[in-house]
Amino acid sequence: MGKTYAGARLRRLREERRMTQAELARVLGISPSYLNQMEHDSRPLTVPVLLRLTETFGVDPGFFSERDTTRLVADLREALTAEIAESRVSPSDLAELASRMPAVAQVLLGLGRRNQALSERLA
Template identity: 80%
Template sequence: MSKTYAGARLRRLREDRGMSQAELARTLAISPSYLNQMEHDARPLTVPVLLRLTEAFGVDPGFFSERDTSRLVADLREALSGELAAARVSPSDLADLAARMPAVAHVLVDLGRRNQRLAERIADAADPRGSD
């Protein structure tokens, strides 16, 4: 079984619940330093901690899945295809962004898609064959 590093998701869950690291550590029966290491991807999310998280917060274990990160990376590549080539952003940079800052990655996907739609509308408006 592969190790699951889900620091950004764990931190987001804690922040969404308005908890400090010490409060979440108490809830999970782990030390605050161990929680801090998991939030910073220095330690993987263990099965016992995952089970306690699902019990305490009612989250689906899939919330911590890396499949979501893979989908987000693919969405980033698609939505930002032109910008990525010009900026020389590496695939590992995209994966790191999606894993560590998924909320920011979702905003970039949305902005990239809006940019693509706007560019299409401008191209349609500028096309003399398309106007009546």
């Protein structure tokens, strides 16, 4: 397994369970500062931590997969083609949004799809 940076997903998992960093760090057997570094993509998610997360919270290891980020970036590029062409949004901005704030990216993607459907309806 290569280095996996999954800070946004790790933070989302912690927040969904209404845990502090200190609480999650204790459950995982790591220091709060180490967890903080993983949540901010300064350190990769390690295999032992991934195993403890899957065992403790019953999440599939795929939850932390970068494939989801790649798919999200592709969908954002498709939905925001005009904005990219007009240089209002860069492809690197979309990649950063998808990796750091996937929930916000999903909302933006949904809004783009609704906008496209409304435009087609009006035409």
